[in-house]
Amino acid sequence: MNPMVSSEETERGGAPARSATETRGRPARARGRPRSFDREAALERALMAFWEHGYEATSVSDLTRVMDIGAPSLYAAFGDKRTLFEEVVREYGTRYGSFGDRALAEEPTARAGIERMLREAAVEYTTPGRPHGCLVIHAAANCSTPEVEESLRERRNANIAAFERRIRADVAAGVLPEGTDAAALARHAGAIIQGMSQQARDGASREELESLAEIALAVWPRS
Amino acid sequence: MNPMVSSEETERGGAPARSATETRGRPARARGRPRSFDREAALERALMAFWEHGYEATSVSDLTRVMDIGAPSLYAAFGDKRTLFEEVVREYGTRYGSFGDRALAEEPTARAGIERMLREAAVEYTTPGRPHGCLVIHAAANCSTPEVEESLRERRNANIAAFERRIRADVAAGVLPEGTDAAALARHAGAIIQGMSQQARDGASREELESLAEIALAVWPRS
DNA sequence: CGCATTTTCTAGTGGTCGCTACAGAAATGA
DNA sequence: TCATTTCTGTAGCGACCACTAGAAAATGCG
Structure with missing residues (x-):
């Protein structure tokens, strides 16, 4: 829309964030009127x-x-x-949405990672002084701009795919039994966060939701 | 806003829905121009x-x-x-959102009721030719009208309260063990449908979300 | 100083929002 | 036939939407 703005991230004025291209003396400040806000x-x-x-x-x-x-x-x-x-x-x-990735990466098993993720979500989603819940999950609903809707949907599906990869890694490592339905387990973790309705909106099939419900009743295999 | 409309439900014209106040002959149609749509x-x-x-x-x-x-x-x-x-x-x-109430009312135990509710939700939320997911859950997000937001939030909380009552009834009947955390179990069932984030938006506390996560990992007591 | 550059403020743009005044059309009862 | 009642289509209301033109202000450079 605006060809004058080459990219976001144009940090040039402000108070002390002057770029250090000039090695000595006067800082290399940009030319025009400096931005008056942070x-x-x-x-x-x-x-x-x-x-x-x-x-x-x-x-x-x-x-x-x-x-x-x-x-x-x-x-x-x-x-x-x-x-x-x-x-x-x-x-x-x-800044706020990375606790899930961290939990899955740092804990030794997928089960421990997802357990930690859920416990941290309970804290993150109710932290005082902040909006509750997850921006990615909630800011897309009722969205009349298709590009935004699509971008956020892809993000959610990517999260579920990340769960699945982590579970598959545990299956490959023998931590979880061979026949473990990794995709369904990943969907269960996603369901605790988003809910079956949200996933139905994002294109999950009836079969996928049914296997999710199945696992919501039985949950994890006794590993 | 419009004082001329005493209430919705004003069905007076249309094709064959004439009221049967007149027992014979000419039907008691309303006076003015009849409505041209169904x-x-x-x-x-x-x-x-x-x-x-x-x-x-x-x-x-x-x-x-x-x-x-x-x-x-x-x-x-x-x-x-x-x-x-x-x-x-x-x-x-x-027309569409009553399958949960029916499942809870007709099945002999809360567990069977909730299981049936979840399985039916998987079908209901993905029925072809209809919007996917639940209207009550999704139509409230990004809502800039507080009255609508409040009305839908009350509806969701009422659903969770209904789960809780049904579970308490089973506890009272001895179907579930005495110490069963009915509120937490009800929240678990709600979480499968709405997700932790949705409930955080609706005012659930950190402790409530934590006990929900706890149960999501252990799920139902072996009854 | 003047000049170039960039940001700021003022004051809008056209478009869509929810909603409605008004007049004509289509039914009724007398 | 005619008055009454009610619905329908046109046309537009003020308010807000995302967005921007244009002039003034604030800096660096010469």
């Missing part, structure tokens, strides 16, 4: 707004109010609303 | 639209298009958008 802080405020209300229900005027900047400043610094949202989702993934 | 069919179309896209993302012009009526006809027959949505939710509850 880009990272503004991004964090936008993140909270989108997390709280979702993509559609957060208007640009909502954003300019909580970020405390004018609309032209927002568009110059972050591109349009969708671009800002995508950067917010990336930021959310690194 | 109110039930139009309501069903609105139900599908809201189910598919959610409350916010379904505009009145979307509704008039799928219902194939003008906006004034919509407002005369159904009140405003929120009133129409509330009627749609009621209709959804009786």
Whole structure:
């Protein structure tokens, strides 16, 4: 939309974030009028707004109010609303949504990883002073912009795929029995977080949901 | 908003739905110009639209298009958008969302009821020719109208309370052991449908989510 | 200083939102 | 036939949506 903005991440003014291209003396500040707000802080405020209300229900005027900047400043610094949202989702993934990946990577078994992930989710999703629940799960519903909807759906499916890979790794290592239905187990973990309804929205088949329900009743094999 | 409409449910014209106050001869038709569309069919179309896209993302012009009526006809027959949505939710509850209540009422144990509910949910949520998932769970997200949000949240909490009552009944009847945590078991069943994130949005505490996760790992006591 | 560059503020743009005034059309009862 | 009642189509209301043109302000460079 805006050809003047080559990319997000244009950090050039601000207070002390001057680039160190000049090795001595005067810092290599950019030329024009410096930005009068903290880009990272503004991004964090936008993140909270989108997390709280979702993509559609957060208007640009909502954003300019909580970020405390004018609309032209927002568009110059972050591109349009969708671009800002995508950067917010990336930021959310690194700052708030990474506990699952960490649990699965650091615990010795998939079961321990998923158990830790669920226990941490109970804390993460109810932390005071933050919106509750998961931005990726909630900000996509009622979304009238197909690109955003698609992007978030792919993210959720990728998470489930990550569960499945971790479980397969345990199966390969002999930690879980040979016949373990890794895909179904991964879907069970995803179901605790998203729910059967959410997965039905994202294209899961009846058979997939049925095997998920089956496991929700029996849960993990006594390994 | 519109004082001319005393209530929804004003079925007076249409084709053969003439009231039988007159016992003989001419039916007691209402006076003015009869409605030119089938109110039930139009309501069903609105139900599908809201189910598919959610409350916010379904505009009145979307509704008039799928219902194939003008906006004034919509407002005369159904009140405003929120009133129409509330009627749609009621209709959804009786036509599509009652399988859970039925399962809990008809099966001999809570476990069998919830098992049947989950298996039926897998079918209901993926039935071809219908929007997937549950309208009550999905139509509330990204909702900028507090009254609608509140109404749907109460509905979800009421469902969980119904699970809990059914489980308590089994505990009282000796079907489940004395120390069974009925509230936590009910939350587990709800979690399979809505997910931990959805419940965090609806006000569940960290402790409630933690006990839900606990049960998601151990699931039902060997009864 | 002047000049180039970039950000800021003001004040909008066209479009869609939910909703409705109004007049004509189609039924009724007298 | 005519008045009354009710519905339907046109046409548009004010409010908000995402977004931006244009001028003023703030910096670095010469």
